Amino acid sequence: TQLLEQSPQFLSIQEGENLTVYCNSSSVFSSLQWYRQEPGEGPVLLVTVVTGGEVKKLKRLTFQFGDARKDSSLHITAAQPGDTGLYLCAGGSSSNTGKLIFGQGTTLQVKP
Amino acid sequence: NAGVTQTPKFQVLKTGQSMTLQCAQDMNHEYMSWYRQDPGMGLRLIHYSVGAGITDQGEVPNGYNVSRSTTEDFPLRLLSAAPSQTSVYFCATRTGLLSYNSPLHFGNGTRLTVT
Numbered sequence: 600t601q602l603l604e605q606s607p608q609f610l611s612i613q614e615g616e617n618l619t620v621y622c623n624s625s626s627v628f629s630s631l632q633w634y635r636q637e638p639g640e641g642p643v644l645l646v647t648v649v650t651g652g653e654v655k656k657l658k659r660l661t662f663q664f665g666d667a668r669k670d671s672s673l674h675i676t677a678a679q680p681g682d683t684g685l686y687l688c689a690g691g692s693s694s695n696t697g698k699l700i701f702g703q704g705t706t707l708q709v710k711p
Numbered sequence: 712n713a714g715v716t717q718t719p720k721f722q723v724l725k726t727g728q729s730m731t732l733q734c735a736q737d738m739n740h741e742y743m744s745w746y747r748q749d750p751g752m753g754l755r756l757i758h759y760s761v762g763a764g765i766t767d768q769g770e771v772p773n774g775y776n777v778s779r780s781t782t783e784d785f786p787l788r789l790l791s792a793a794p795s796q797t798s799v800y801f802c803a804t805r806t807g808l809l810s811y812n813s814p815l816h817f818g819n820g821t822r823l824t825v826t
Contacts, residue, residue, distance in 0.1 A: 608751065630812045641715070641801050641817025642754070649812055687753060691811025698769065699811060701746075701753040 601626040603690050605702035612678055613710050620673045620705045622688035629692045631664055631671040632699070636685040678709045713737055717802050717818035724792040724825045732787040732821050734802030740816070742805045743785040747771065747798040748820075754801065760785055792825045799823070 604623050612618055622631065630649045634642035646655050648664035648671065655662045659682075661674040675682055685706050689699040718733045736743065744759035746769075756769030760779040774796060776788040789796060799822050803815040 603753075605753075632814070634815075640819050641803070642815070643817070644814035647812055647814070689754075689815075693811070698756055698759065699815065701755070703751055703753040 601628075601690065601692065601700050603688055603700055603702035605686075605688055605705050607705060608703060609706050609708075611708040611710065614679055615677050616709075618675050618678060618707070620686055620688075620707075621670065622672070622702050623670045624690060625669065626690070627668050627692070628690035628700075629668070630690070631668075632689045632691065633662055633671070633673055634687040634689065636687060636704075642685075642687055675707075678707075680709045680711050683707060683709050715802055715804055715816050715818035717800075717821050719821060720819070722821060722823050724789075724823065726793060726825060728792050729788070729790050730792065732789075732800055732802075732823070734785045734787070734818060735783055736785075736802075736804045736816075737783065738804060738816065739782060740804035740806050741782070743779065744769070744803050744815075745775070745777065745785070745787045746801045746803060748801060749798050757787065757800075789823075792823075794825045797823060797825045 606621050632647045633645045636642040646662045651666045651668045653664045659676045663672050685704050687704045688702040716735045741762050745757040746754040755771045758777040760766045766777050799820045801820050802818045805813045
C-alpha cells in the first residue's frame with residue numbers, strides 16, 4: 600500500500616516568515632501534485648511535478664520533487680495571511696490504476 | 712461553466728437512515744470519484760468511475776454504493792448510515808483514468824453528520 604506522510608500537520612507563523620512543508624513516502628510515484636484547500640471549499644490544484652529533481656515556482660511558492668520521486672517539498676517565502684489554508688500533497692502512479700493517494704494535509708495559519 | 716456541483720451542502724441523518732449524495736459535472740470528464748475527508752486523515756477514495764456503466768472500489772468502499780448511468784452524474788448512496796460515516800464528502804473529476812498527471816476538479820463538498 601502506498602502512503603504519503605506530510606509534515607508538519609499544523610503550522611502557525613507570523614506574516615513574513617518562511618516555511619517548508621514535506622511530503623514523504625517509501626514508494627515511487629510517477630507524479631506528485633500539491634493542492635490548497637480553503638474552509639468550505641474543495642481542494643484546488645497548485646502544481647504537478649513529474650520529473651525527479653524537478654523544481655517549479657508559483658510566485659512565492661517553490662515546489663520540488665525528490666530525485667528518487669519518493670518525496671516532495673513546498674517552500675513558501677515571506678508568508679502572507681492569504682496563504683492560510685490546508686495544503687495537501689497527492690501522489691499518482693501508473694501501477695495504481697491512476698488513483699491518487701493523498702497525504703494527511705498541513706494546516707497553515709499565517710498571522711498578520 | 713458550473714464545474715462540479717454537489718448537493719446537498721449539509722445533511723444530518725439518524726443511524727440507519729439512507730440517503731444519496733449527488734454529484735454532477737459539465738466538463739465532459741470521463742473520470743469521476745468520491746472522497747471522504749476526516750481530520751488528520753487527508754482524503755480517502757471511496758469509489759471511482761472511468762465512464763458510464765463502469766465503477767470500481769477505492770480505499771474505503773464499505774457502506775457506500777455508486778452507479779454511473781450518464782457521463783454527467785455520479786451519485787453516492789448510503790444505504791444504512793452509521794456514525795462512522797460522519798465526514799465531509801467530495802466529488803472529484805478529471806480527464807481519463809490513466810491521466811494521473813491531470814488535475815482533479817473538486818466540488819465544494821457535502822458535510823454529513825450521522826447521529
